[in-house]
Amino acid sequence: MTLLRRLPAYIAIWAWVAFTVAAILWVVMSAFKSKREVLRSGLKPPAELRWENFETAWNVGRLGEFFSNSVVIVCLSVFLILLVSTPAAYVLSRAKFRGREALTNLFVIGMGIPIPMLFIPIFGILAWLRLSDSLTGLTIVFVAISIPFTVYLLTGFFASLPSELEAASLLDGCSDFQTFRYVMLPMAMPGVATAAILNFIWLWNEYQLSLVILNSPENRTLPLGLYSLQNAMQYTSDWPGLFAGVTIVIIPTILVYAILSEKMIAGMTMGAVK
Amino acid sequence: MIGKRLIGLFVAPAMIVYLCFFLIPTGFTFYSSLFEWSGFGSEAKFIGLGNYRRLWNDPTFWLSFRNTLALLFVGGFFVFFLAFLYTILINSGIWGKKLFRLVFFLPNVVSVVALSAMWAYIYNPRYGLLNTSLKSLGFEGAGKTLWTSPDNIFWAMLAALVWVFTGFFLILLLAGVDKIPADMYEAADLEGANLWHKFWYITVPMIWDVMTISFVIWIINAVKMFEFPFAFGFLQVPQQLYTLGIYLYIMGFGQRDPIYQLGYATAIGVVMLVLAFSLIVLVRRLMRRDQLEF
Numbered sequence: 425m426t427l428l429r430r431l432p433a434y435i436a437i438w439a440w441v442a443f444t445v446a447a448i449l450w451v452v453m454s455a456f457k458s459k460r461e462v463l464r465s466g467l468k469p470p471a472e473l474r475w476e477n478f479e480t481a482w483n484v485g486r487l488g489e490f491f492s493n494s495v496v497i498v499c500l501s502v503f504l505i506l507l508v509s510t511p512a513a514y515v516l517s518r519a520k521f522r523g524r525e526a527l528t529n530l531f532v533i534g535m536g537i538p539i540p541m542l543f544i545p546i547f548g549i550l551a552w553l554r555l556s557d558s559l560t561g562l563t564i565v566f567v568a569i570s571i572p573f574t575v576y577l578l579t580g581f582f583a584s585l586p587s588e589l590e591a592a593s594l595l596d597g598c599s600d601f602q603t604f605r606y607v608m609l610p611m612a613m614p615g616v617a618t619a620a621i622l623n624f625i626w627l628w629n630e631y632q633l634s635l636v637i638l639n640s641p642e643n644r645t646l647p648l649g650l651y652s653l654q655n656a657m658q659y660t661s662d663w664p665g666l667f668a669g670v671t672i673v674i675i676p677t678i679l680v681y682a683i684l685s686e687k688m689i690a691g692m693t694m695g696a697v698k
Numbered sequence: 699m700i701g702k703r704l705i706g707l708f709v710a711p712a713m714i715v716y717l718c719f720f721l722i723p724t725g726f727t728f729y730s731s732l733f734e735w736s737g738f739g740s741e742a743k744f745i746g747l748g749n750y751r752r753l754w755n756d757p758t759f760w761l762s763f764r765n766t767l768a769l770l771f772v773g774g775f776f777v778f779f780l781a782f783l784y785t786i787l788i789n790s791g792i793w794g795k796k797l798f799r800l801v802f803f804l805p806n807v808v809s810v811v812a813l814s815a816m817w818a819y820i821y822n823p824r825y826g827l828l829n830t831s832l833k834s835l836g837f838e839g840a841g842k843t844l845w846t847s848p849d850n851i852f853w854a855m856l857a858a859l860v861w862v863f864t865g866f867f868l869i870l871l872l873a874g875v876d877k878i879p880a881d882m883y884e885a886a887d888l889e890g891a892n893l894w895h896k897f898w899y900i901t902v903p904m905i906w907d908v909m910t911i912s913f914v915i916w917i918i919n920a921v922k923m924f925e926f927p928f929a930f931g932f933l934q935v936p937q938q939l940y941t942l943g944i945y946l947y948i949m950g951f952g953q954r955d956p957i958y959q960l961g962y963a964t965a966i967g968v969v970m971l972v973l974a975f976s977l978i979v980l981v982r983r984l985m986r987r988d989q990l991e992f
Contacts, residue, residue, distance in 0.1 A: 511708035519700035538922030540943035541967035545723030568719030693873035
């Protein structure tokens with residue numbers, strides 16, 4: 425009886441889930457098909473696995489180069505983001521000083537600023553610093569735009585930690601830096617890890633500022649490389665090659681998500697749900 | 699106690715990067731919107747509110763503005779309608795809640811460019827998943843629709859966008875619902891409340907704050923929308939897909955040929971910021987209520 429009453433709910437949910445899974449699976453499957461097969465075989469699995477599509481995307485589409493660009497720039501950015509944001513968040517949530525709330529708000533307000541507003545001034549500043557069209561310039565910008573959310577997330581995390589240990593370590597004669605380094609930071613590691621995962625996924629997929637800042641083909645990140653592959657596709661109609669590219673781009677984030685989704689979702693919702 | 703030196707030392711690096719590469723550039727946008735400035739090397743000429751007057755008379759600007767509002771309100775309606783609907787369904791005591799949550803959120807971890815390539819193929823008139831499915835179900839006429847024709851492309855893009863964002867807000871709403879004490883629903887069940895009663899009299903009031911934050915996040919995302927419609931438009935984004943963000947980009951950098959109307963483009967940026975902040979203030983005011991104790 426209850427199963428029958430819940431049937432509509434199951435159908436509605438499964439319809440959505442089936443569509444999402446089928447759409448993504450179908451892209452991955454199409455990456456292994458031949459050009460003709462992609463157009464005719466619909467949802468059928470590939471007749472044989474054509475790995476050469478991946479070779480084309482990786483070498484001719486140059487996604488191999490862009491992949492290493494993305495890995496370097498995203499990992500470096502995430503490291504730097506955490507390096508500057510964690511101490512700031514610690515102080516903003518645990519220290520007592522005048523203007524603390526105003527300073528926190530100043531950090532958080534960045535989350536409301538529409539990123540396209542930055543296109544022109546950022547381009548101008550990087551040109552002035554002679555960092556336009558460089559991965560260094562993009563890294564700095566990635567760090568800057570990720571600070572508001574990361575500080576917000578970590579401030580909430582530090583605030584939720586118990587204060588007894590902090591007090592005890594100070595009584596034991598630890599300096600304030602030692603207390604942070606050896607007592608509070610280890611306790612905050614789960615939060616820092618969550619921030620790292622979220623920033624990794626966002627920056628891996630970041631595309632608008634990369635589009636504005638990067639110009640020369642050898643500097644492209646993966647989303648940009650995929651975008652140019654997609655545009656070239658209009659002339660070559662090499663759908664399997666494009667889908668191989670799509671697969672290369674989405675595999676890392678989907679893997680991270682599959683392994684760490686619980687942590688990610690907990691982090692995403694922590695700020696919104698108190 | 700955390701000493702003054704440590705406070706300064708810990709906040710300064712983040713603040714310096716954030717100021718130099720985020721806040722000051724944002725502020726600079728206001729300033730440069732008052733200039734006629736065509737190219738990074740060239741001299742800017744002060745023209746007061748001239749750029750804003752020009753925006754007022756620019757039909758392409760109004761088209762972008764209208765598209766942004768359509769995205770915000772029509773898209774927002776469907777996103778939240780579906781997010782609420784699926785929150786109720788997933789929370790109605792069915793098996794597999796965690797798995798469903800995982801799949802609904804999945805599009806949000808995938809690159810926007812990858813998603814747009816996927817949707818371009820779903821919408822492909824001859825070979826696409828949509829039309830071939832329609833045909834195989836017997837809808838010959840509907841199976842011939844050109845989903846990406848100028849008339850349809852905006853709505854086709856919006857449908858794909860709704861699919862992405864529903865999962866995002868579903869996660870937030872579900873997390874809010876999880877915090878509601880179960881005995882409230884049990885008590886309601888004893889009173890004979892149906893699903894709708896429970897939703898309207900328990901769930902909505904209890905997740906009010908999560909709803910407010912969700913609306914604010916949606917406003918921010920909708921006003922700044924750039925990546926998805928831009929990638930969806932392929933080589934040359936058709937005007938039907940212009941949002942404020944895309945028009946800003948085109949005015950600043952052009953698509954195939956550079957345009958470099960930098961002052962004008964930054965004026966569009968100011969409009970975006972003002973739009974986002976006034977809508978956020980409005981929503982917060984409309985959603986304000988006394989703190990609920992339980």
